[in-house]
Amino acid sequence: MITVRNLSKSFGSIRAVDGLTLEIPAGQTLVLQGPSGSGKTTLLRLVAGLELPDEGEVALAGSPVSRPGWATPPHSRGIGMVFQRSGLWPHMTVAQNILFGVTGITREQAGLQLRTLLVQAALEGLAERFPAQLSGGEARRVALARALAAAPQRLLLDEPLTSQDPELKSRLLETIRGRARESGATLVYVTHDAAEARQVGGRIVRMNRGRLEAD
């Protein structure tokens, strides 16, 4: 479960998140929509522990993880995330990027996991390429595969399917939903596309000026 209570975050004079309260039960999906600058990305970063709140609290599975001036490290939160920019490590191959966060399994299991993800994300034959050798769409899919690889308990996806053609989008959405279902992950999905939002399923909320506007 992801719980956000009275959360606020400002950057200078811009109030990116403004007293927001939200609860997403474990294993459920929340789709966030809203115009540019409405605070969607900041909300995801606050949940991931990449920003400190100015006010309020974030709790995961009932335990507080962020308060003003205090936050648990991001890697201890069981979160997989696709960033607005792909953020692939340029010195690692596609395979190395995907498997970076995978620990505690054998080499064979990791290999199997990699092959499955490469197929599911339509990245066959690209495992040994470096990010600079990928198209924008391929890079987004690598970022998605990386977020899914460690089977996290919480998935925060910031417009993960931009630059994908419609057919591939449906296939990838199915992969995301399937993976989340298998691992019982809570999914927060940011998109501008209303049709995509409906396809993702789950609860759809709209953000504007740092607040939840409509459910």
Add this chain to the structure above:
Amino acid sequence: MNKGAAYPSPDPLALPRKAGQWLALTGYSFVVLGPLAALLVATLLEILGGHSDWLELTVPVGRRLVLLGNSLGLAVAVTGIVMVQGFLAAVAIWSRAERAGVLLLWLVLPLMAIPSYIYALTWLDLAGVLTGWARQLGLASIGPFGWAGSLWVEVAALAPMALGFAWLGLRGVDPDLIEAGRLVRNDWIGLIRITLPLSAPALLTGAGLVFLLSLLDYSVPSLLQANVYPMEIFAEYSATHSPGRAFLLALPLVLPAASVTAGLLGPLRAMTVRTAMHRIRWASRPSWPGWFAGLQRVACALVGAEVLLPYAVLVIRAGSIQGLLSSVAQAASEIRYSLLTATLAALMSLPVGIAMARRLLRPGAGTAFLWVGVLAPLAIPGSLVGIGLTYVANRLGLQSEGISLVLPSFAGLARFAPLAVLVLLAQLKRLDPLLFEAGRLFQASAFRRWLQIGIPLLAPGILASAGLVFALTLGELAATLMVAPPGQATLTMRIYNYLHYGASGTVAGLCLVLAACVLMAGAGVAWVAARWSWPVSAPGEGI
């Protein structure tokens, strides 16, 4: 075909391409590579004339082999220690990103342009005080002499540079990449597998430059009574006045220096591409293993002591403000001459540097060769640059008073123009070509484009490179000693001459004056560098 549309990279000066190329190649070749080429010619003439025992000079045996080994060993040790120490201290500051830490960093960074022999002087002085105390306690005297002393002083002198490059490397890593790693692995793994590899170009560049500066320096070892190979070059030329013999004798030193310089090519090219400076916002401060956090604290304490203690000594030695003013009055002509020399070198470095940086932007068969030409002067000992310049001046009959007065400026230019080229190239590369293409669409006049778009966008690079050349020329000694005309001396020459008579209030005062001048220029460079990262994201992006 439209020439402008085919232009692959920013062209802020919009000069006719051939004219720019000509300016780059001839200006740079004549001023920067000229002394080296002249030395090569002189050497060949001597060999062909049968006047030189070239094989004996080129192959070091016996004492010279030992000296070469000592010089290489010292440079390797200095590089290893100073880079590890600099990286640890930089990580400590970076992972806190507190205002005090950053402020301290900007205070330390300009010190990288302070000549190393000033550090030698202050540590000698400090050792004298400690020896006095030791004697009172009946202990043996403490002196920073010989190899250990040279190692300590060179580490101290080069600590700001190592810290600067390590900091540049860490700040050059995109925070998104660090944050992506923090989500899935702990900070130590993230540092080793993400941040360290991505900051490698800056770290390797710093290590290479530290190695070269340590290998080619003789001022510190000579003051601390350790014999190194570069001193032999100076001694050989002083004894024989033969540029060819000096060059041949220098070859065993130049070869490893050239190898390191060639190795710098890759990291430097990567660095000039990734010059954006990022500030990471740590929601939760990185947590390091206990031993690593302990090492960071030790490194910070060492850098602090190495860098700041000498200045405390200088201030105490200089005595009062009156004493300082008296030192300034005594050396007024040297101060004037030094400022004139450094200003001239900085001004001359701009057209040459801009033209060469602009040429390096264009891909082509000759670009790799040009890179070698740009980096080559970094592998040449300063004394050899001075010998080459003297040879050129003598052969061309440039011995009039006016020309000999500006020879120290040319010495500074020949030694430090490569650094100006690198700074300007980095600035050119980080500018969006679209800005210049838009300028071509909306402004027909090349001169107005140059004035309204090129110069303002290039201004940080221009100021930074000019400040760098100014500061480094101000402290330059090895080449200046060779080319300064009779009756004229720079501030560094005066200090160096005084140093052999031991530390005094006058020398301390002059060192403070030199340090203040360098610090002002260095602070200017640091201030400009801090403003290199302009906001590029659209309003609202990432919120």
